Amino acid sequence: MLVDPEGRALGTAPKTSVHGRETPLHLAFSSYVFDRAGRVLLTKRAEHKITWPGVWTNSCCGHPLPGEALDRAVVRRLSYELGLGLAVERVDLLLPDFSYRAVMANGIVEHELCPVYRVMVNGPVAPNPEEVGETRWMPWMEFAEGVQSGLLAISPWCREQVPLLIKLGSDPLKWRPASPSALPPAARL
Template identity: 70%
Template sequence: MTTEEHVVLVDSTGNAIGTAPKTSVHGLDTPRHLAFSSYVFDEAGRVLLTRRAAHKATWPAVWTNSCCGHPMPGEALEQAVLRRLAHELGLVVEHADLLLPGFGYRAVMDNGIVENELCPVYRVLTKDAVSANPDEVDGVLWMPWQEFTEGVGSNLLAISPWCREQLPLLTALGDDPLAWEPAPEDGLPPAARVT
């Protein structure tokens, strides 16, 4: 018997205030909850882009960063990143670097469905081939980082709203994504500081 996945609800200062079933928190009045975004890079500094599955409730069939998701209650964010990378992309990695510990956003789809996430951002490096899970991902594309950021900046590439908001913050870290310095873990919101 499988149990329904729950997400961690957070207040305006990033403290955990409870949990809720994942299926109940993406609607017209989405409560703020804990999530993550990750960017996978290969040795050449190319970023892995994914197209969200067409049946997703939020931003279906939209191109975005490599992998997003939610930690389970009591799960460390880095472990959630590794778990979702394996599930969505078949990538088994040992470590993810924290880059933007305090990132958060709120975005509204044309149909009124809201995303409202406290969403720290991670970088992952891999040499492995991707094996996309069709339940999660409709397509993958490796793209040079500079080409990606320039395409988004000039509106040639349509991407998810959270990815669009993250890009200026990531590019401020430097031109070479492989050389970005990880952020300290103590910058994470309180709800994400699982020991």
């Protein structure tokens, strides 16, 4: 779903046509999966991905289908990419209006209005090799400190999201969800 800078829908376009050198702003989401111990699930993007192949990042990102609520898109992608659909206990909106633009060394651009979610799971991870090269669980503060210090190489969107998440508190299990009414207009269903 293509959007304007205020988050209003402009129309749709195939995913393959919106990830290039002239990437228009489009609706997406990022999710951070946590277990009951407060560990975050990190994923390494598959080596054949068009954008940031082989790069470590947050748990799962994706795009909603036309007419699909973002929280449902999160569960759909977690099921497809990590086999976690049935393990999802809760999906909470955290950063409703996060947006970023990042350019790869080869000129490919990511330009997304990308609300951020926390997902609580209770079950095993089964990575889909079409999407995910590796996974690992990490204590949240160890991960956050590694990102902020630059010791952990991470995707550009994750690098921008982590400081915003840290502001929510040191315990990710206690972060207060944002109101769905704070979502951009195109994401409100």
